[in-house]
Amino acid sequence: MKKAFRNFYKNLFLQSRLFAGLGIAAALYLISFFLPWLSIVPTLFFCTLLLLFFADVWIIYRIEGIKAYRKAPDRLSNGDENDIDIIAESLYTFNIKAGIIDEIPFQFQKRDVWYDITLLPRTPVEYRYGLRPTKRGEYAFGNLMVYATSPIGLVSRRYIFEQTTTLPVYPSFLQMRKYELMAISNRLTEVGIKRVRRIGNSMEFEQIKNYVVGDDYRTINWKATARKGDFMVNSYIEERSQHVYCVIDKSRVMKMPFDGLSLLDYAINASLVLSSVALRKEDKAGLITISDKKGAVIPADNRPGQLNKIMQVLYREKTRYLETDTDLLYHTIRQTLKQRSLVVYFTNIESLPALKRQLPFFKKISMFHLLLVVIFENTELKTMSESPASNVEDIYTKTIAEKFVYEKKLIVKELAGNGIRSILTSPQNLTVDAINSYFEIKAAQKI
CATH class of the missing domain: 3.40.50.410 (von Willebrand factor, type A domain)
Incomplete structure (x- = not known):
């Protein structure tokens, strides 16, 4: 029970909307000090805000509502943009605004990695971002964290997914x-x-083939042409x-x-x-x-x-x-x-x-x-x-x-x-x- 409460407390985060509501309540109480006929208004506002707070907490904590994981390649390419995918899915029955923090390797020295997405009910969402390593070696990824906020927006719940892995960074x-x-196509x-013009032919003969427009007429095989009744050319390959x-x-x-x-x-x-x-x-x-x-x-x-x-x-x-x-x-x-x-x-x-x-x-x-x-x-x-x-x-x-x-x-x-x-x-x-x-x-x- 104590551990459950500790986890609840550690993963509960108050949103700016709640602090704005508390600020408005404080301002109303201050105004009611000068206008006594408004004394009931700040109390009603504060009680409503308190009820919304507990309702928001109950809504966001009643089920384990988020599933997420990181999809990364087996190795990273040095000096190139490597695609990292985050797949998240909401099990709630309403839209969720989510903030995602991926604990990327310390070598990138990034402290502002935050991705905002909207999760629809039972609809997986894929978010892709790129990492460009500049040194070869091993890069350790940490956990994946998702901060889920309901439409009320007074609190958010943090989900922590253990996604620790180490990826090697190989040459490009x-x-x-x-x-x-590009060579194949x-x-x-x-x-x-550049397209380099070959100087002469190498000595490695490959085959005799039908002449097509663009072939060098000097490679025509006249004996094969006479036998076939159609122009045939010798084909050579590089050594x-x-x-x-x-x-x-x-x-x-x-x-x-x-x-x-x-x-x-x-x-x-x-x-x-x-x-x-x-x-x-x-x-x-x-x-x-x-x-x-x-x-x-x-x-x-x-x-x-x-x-x-x-x-x-x-x-x-x-x-x-x-x-x-x-x-x-x-x-x-x-x-x-x-x-x-x-x-x-x-x-x-x-x-x-x-x-x-x-x-x-x-x-x-x-x-x-x-x-x-x-x-x-x-x-x-x-x-x-x-x-x-x-x-x-x-x-x-x-x-x-x-x-x-x-x-x-x-x-x-x-x-x-x-x-x-x-x-x-x-x-x-x-x-x-x-x-x-x-x-x-x-x-x-x-x-």
Whole structure:
């Protein structure tokens, strides 16, 4: 009995309408002090308010009138909007105004999560909201609380539903699925993926098929045409089973944040998508992570579980705070890669002296493999360099920003002068630019 009363007291909340009624009653009592003929009015008003209060409490507590639960995915995608659904149903015979609080993980640092909905009798209502995590790891959800208010609106009752669960945040698999679906439906151009003209034909013959408008007339098979009595053409496919390695620098230079995510997380998300695209092109995808120590190494393969293996490794990767050992990177690549491969190296080179230290090892790698160095563009500095200057301080700031932006361009030029391909891209365009470069390399048959 004592426990039941404690639960009743803890879950009963007084509404502003009740306090407004008490304020009006107090004002009427004050007025009746000066106008004695009104003395009965405040008493009647207060008694009516008291009766409504007890009636409201009885109505809202007479049954367990609310059912609710949270429907969430098995895992969350880092850097993407993840849909979380709340399904609530009222067992009362009248409309209920409900406020919902979902105890979301502390990593989001939100203290104003309140959703207002109206529940009709015996009609489930689904409310959807989105969460965008910016770090990989485990995110713990708490309870789901619903505050139910009757049409009288003097009190509300809190219902607490135990919905505690912990969800892992993986690299951006939603982005990966988006690109996969667009590739299947030939809609990659909508997100900036270019249609690359193939230079010549690869040596892998696929089949002889009927000529359709748009086929290259140079591929007409005249012998088959003579036998069939209709134009037949040779069909070729891109070379398969080529090795594509994503190499991720996880040193301190990748700790820099952009739009909530670190550069390491952008590189991880892009690597996952690029590996997925390579596997869909029937190439073999592999992964290497490096800093001052050798990290994870996954040999290139195209078996069904390869992408999941890459995702599990990327899920656990964290930034280290020392500089990358490029000599170690070179020896790791030489030991792991047994044939000529495309090596996509995600890093962040900020200055020419930093490039000079790494360039000898880049040259050695490019002697055996096709090296593609992906460098991040500092969009904040670029915006600063393009903004107009209004005073002397702005002029100094703009000049320094222009110097750093120009130095990034010099880094790209220096790499090109040494025969090394590179991409200078902003974090938000990283995935698209990496896929475009992969397609261009495939089309040019340079692997």
